Amino acid sequence: MTDTALPTTGHIGGGGLDLDTLDLMLEALTDFVAAGMDDDRMLQLDHDDVCPEDLVRAMQSDELGVQLVFLPEEYGGMGGGAFDIYRVCERMGRIDIGLATSVLATFLGSDPILVGATEEQRAEWLGRIAEQGILFAYGATEPEAGSDLGSLTTTAVPKKDDDGTVTGYVINGRKQWISNGGIADASTILALTEGGPTWFVVERGTPGFEAAPHEDKHGIRLSNTCALFLDDVEVPVENLIGGVEGQGLVQAQQVFGYTRLMVAAFGLGGGWEALDRAITYSVNRIQGGAPLSQKQGLTHKLIIPHLVRLEAARAYIEETATRIDKGEGENGALNTEGAIAKYLATEAGNSAAEAAIQVHGGYGYTRPYIVEKIKRDVRITTIYEGTSEIMEMTIGRDRWQHHLKTKGDHYHVQAAELRHLHAAHPTIGADVAALATDALAGVFAAAQTGRLTRNQHILFRLGELAAVVEGAGALCRRAAAKADETISAKADKRFSAQTLATICRVYAREAAMKIADDGVRWVAGGAAVEGVDSAELARSLAATLRLDDVRAAQAGLIADMDAIAAAIYDNA
Ligand SMILES: Cc1cc2nc3c(=O)[nH]c(=O)nc-3n(C[C@H](O)[C@H](O)[C@H](O)COP(=O)(O)OP(=O)(O)OC[C@H]3O[C@@H](n4cnc5c(N)ncnc54)[C@H](O)[C@@H]3O)c2cc1C
Numbered sequence: 001m002t003d004t005a006l007p008t009t010g011h012i013g014g015g016g017l018d019l020d021t022l023d024l025m026l027e028a029l030t031d032f033v034a035a036g037m038d039d040d041r042m043l044q045l046d047h048d049d050v051c052p053e054d055l056v057r058a059m060q061s062d063e064l065g066v067q068l069v070f071l072p073e074e075y076g077g078m079g080g081g082a083f084d085i086y087r088v089c090e091r092m093g094r095i096d097i098g099l100a101t102s103v104l105a106t107f108l109g110s111d112p113i114l115v116g117a118t119e120e121q122r123a124e125w126l127g128r129i130a131e132q133g134i135l136f137a138y139g140a141t142e143p144e145a146g147s148d149l150g151s152l153t154t155t156a157v158p159k160k161d162d163d164g165t166v167t168g169y170v171i172n173g174r175k176q177w178i179s180n181g182g183i184a185d186a187s188t189i190l191a192l193t194e195g196g197p198t199w200f201v202v203e204r205g206t207p208g209f210e211a212a213p214h215e216d217k218h219g220i221r222l223s224n225t226c227a228l229f230l231d232d233v234e235v236p237v238e239n240l241i242g243g244v245e246g247q248g249l250v251q252a253q254q255v256f257g258y259t260r261l262m263v264a265a266f267g268l269g270g271g272w273e274a275l276d277r278a279i280t281y282s283v284n285r286i287q288g289g290a291p292l293s294q295k296q297g298l299t300h301k302l303i304i305p306h307l308v309r310l311e312a313a314r315a316y317i318e319e320t321a322t323r324i325d326k327g328e329g330e331n332g333a334l335n336t337e338g339a340i341a342k343y344l345a346t347e348a349g350n351s352a353a354e355a356a357i358q359v360h361g362g363y364g365y366t367r368p369y370i371v372e373k374i375k376r377d378v379r380i381t382t383i384y385e386g387t388s389e390i391m392e393m394t395i396g397r398d399r400w401q402h403h404l405k406t407k408g409d410h411y412h413v414q415a416a417e418l419r420h421l422h423a424a425h426p427t428i429g430a431d432v433a434a435l436a437t438d439a440l441a442g443v444f445a446a447a448q449t450g451r452l453t454r455n456q457h458i459l460f461r462l463g464e465l466a467a468v469v470e471g472a473g474a475l476c477r478r479a480a481a482k483a484d485e486t487i488s489a490k491a492d493k494r495f496s497a498q499t500l501a502t503i504c505r506v507y508a509r510e511a512a513m514k515i516a517d518d519g520v521r522w523v524a525g526g527a528a529v530e531g532v533d534s535a536e537l538a539r540s541l542a543a544t545l546r547l548d549d550v551r552a553a554q555a556g557l558i559a560d561m562d563a564i565a566a567a568i569y570d571n572a
Contacts, residue, residue, distance in 0.1 A: 039370060086262070097377040108179075174227060182212075187201070198248045208232045219380055260391075272352070281359060308503050318478065319337075336399070418430045435553060520538050
C-alpha cells in the first residue's frame with residue numbers, strides 16, 4: 001500500500017488515442033445512443049424524469065465501452081488523453097448532457113482513486129470499471145458544504161481491533177446532489193477523519209448506506225441525482241483511498257484541471273447543438289418573405305456572437321487539453337486553466353441555448369423542438385464542478401498573484417507575444433487581442449493602486465476579464481495554427497482557416513471593447529481608499545487604455561459577421 005505514483009497513461013498526461021481510434025469512438029458513440037434513444041424517447045424520459053440506466057450501463061459494456069477512453073491502459077483502458085476526452089465529452093454533451101453526466105460521474109468517482117489510491121486499489125477499482133463497466137458516484141457535496149467543501153461534516157471514525165490496529169472506519173453523514181447516487185455500484189465518499197478530509201470507497205448495499213429518491217430537477221432529468229445517507233456505515237481499512245488520512249482535498253484539487261475541462265466540453269457540446277438546431281431552423285422558417293437566415297437582425301444578434309464565443313472557448317479547451325497531454329496537468333498545475341475553460345464554455349453554451357430558443361420563436365418555447373430541453377440541461381454546467389462565481393474567484397485570485405509576482409508585466413508579456421503573432425499572421429486580429437491584453441494589464445495596475453480587490457465583486461470581475469482576454473489569445477493561436485496547418489489532427493475541423501480568422505477578429509474586438517468599458521467602470525466604481533480618488537484613477541486608466549484604438553478596431557465588424565453568416569449558411 002505504498003506505491004501511489006501516477007499512472008503513465010490515462011487521463012492525466014496520457015499518451016492518447018490515435019486519430020482513427022478517436023474518430024471511430026466518436027462515430028460509435030453517436031450511432032450507439034441513436035440506436036437506443038431517438039428524440040421521442042429522450043423527450044419522454046425527460047418528461048417522466050427517468051434515468052435510462054440500461055443505456056448508461058450499455059454504454060459502459062462491451063457493446064460500446066466508452067469508459068475505456070478515460071482509463072489508463074495498465075488497468076484495461078484505452079489510455080485516452082485530455083484531448084480525446086474533450087472530444088468525447090463534447091460529443092456526449094451534444095447528445096444529452098444528462099446521459100453525459102452519468103458517464104462523467106463514474107470518472108469523477110474514480111478520480112480520487114486514479115490520483116490518490118495505492119496500486120492495489122487502482123488495480124481493483126479501475127480494473128472493475130474497465131472490465132465490468134461498474135458505475136461510480138462521486139460524493140463530495142453535502143447539504144451545508146457545496147462550494148465550500150472544507151465545511152463538510154460527514155465523519156469517518158477508525159475501528160480498531162484488540163491490538164489497536166485500525167481495521168476499518170465507521171462513516172456517518174449525508175451527501176447532497178450526487179450524480180448516479182441511486183444507481184452506482186460504488187461511491188467515493190469524502191469524510192472527515194482525525195487526519196482531515198479523506199476519500200473512502202463505499203459499495204452499494206453496504207448496511208446503513210442508502211440513497212434518497214431521485215431529485216425532481218430543472219434539467220439533466222436523464223441523469224440520476226440523489227442525496228445519500230450514511231448511518232454507521234462500516235468499510236474495511238482497505239477502502240481508505242491511498243491508505244493515509246487527510247489527503248482528500250488535495251486529491252480533489254489534483255483533478256480539477258481536467259474534470260472542469262470535461263464539463264467545459266459539455267457546455268460547448270450543448271451550446272453548439274442548440275445553435276445548430278437554430279441555424280437549421282432559421283434556414284427553413286420564412287418570415288417577412290425570406291428565411292430567417294437572411295435576416296441580419298436575427299443572425300447577428302442570436303447566432304454569430306454565440307458561435308464566436310463558443311469557438312473562443314473551444315480554442316481555450318483545446319490549448320489546455322494539449323498542455324495536460326504534455327504532462328503539465330499533474331498535481332493541479334492547470335486548475336486555473338481548467339476554470340477558464342469551464343467558465344468560457346459553460347457561460348457561452350448557456351447563452352447560446354437561450355438564444356436558440358429565441359430563434360425558434362414560439363416553437364422554441366415548446367418541448368418538441370428540443371432547444372428548450374437543451375437550455376434546461378446546459379444550465380447545470382455553470383453550477384456543478386464549481387459554479388461560475390467560484391470560477392471567477394479562482395481565475396481572479398490566480399491572475400492577481402501573477403500580476404503581483406511579475407510587477408504588472410504578466411499581461412504585457414502576453415500582449416507582446418500576440419503582437420509577434422500579428423506580424424506573422426496579420427489577418428487574425430491578434431493586434432486587437434494584444435490591445436485587449438495590454439488594457440487588462442492597465443486595469444490590474446489601476447486596481448492595485450486603488451486597492452480595489454478588497455471588493456470581492458471587483459476581484460471576480462477581474463477573473464471574468466482575464467478569462468475573456470485569455471480566450472482571445474487562445475483563439476488567435478488556434479487561427480494561426482489552422483492557417484499554418486500545424487493544428488492538432490484531432491482538433492475540430494468545422495471551420496476553414498479563413499473563417500476561423502474572421503471569427504477570431506470578431507472575438508478580439510469584443511474582448512477589447514469589454515476590457516476597456518468594464519475596466520473603467522469597475523475602477524471608477526470601486527470604493528475609494530484614503531489618498532486615492534477613484535474617479536481620478538479611472539480617468540488616468542482611461543488615458544492609458546488606448547480607447548480610440550479600441551473603438552477604431554471595431555471597423556469591419558459587420559462585414560466580418562456577414563462573412564461568418566455566409567460561411568455557416570453555406571454549410572447548413
Ligand atoms: C444536478 C446536480 C448534480 C451534481 N452532481 C454532484 C456529484 O456527482 N457529486 C458532488 O459531490 N456534487 C454534485 N453536485 C453538487 C454541485 O457541485 C454543487 O451544487 C455546487 O458545487 C454548488 O454548491 P451548492 O449547491 O451548495 O451552492 P452554494 O455553494 O451554496 O452556492 C450558492 C451560490 O452562492 C455562490 N457562492 C458560493 N460561495 C461563494 C463565495 N465564497 N463567494 C461568492 N459567491 C459564492 C455560488 O456561486 C452560487 O451562486 C451536483 C449538483 C447538481 C445540481
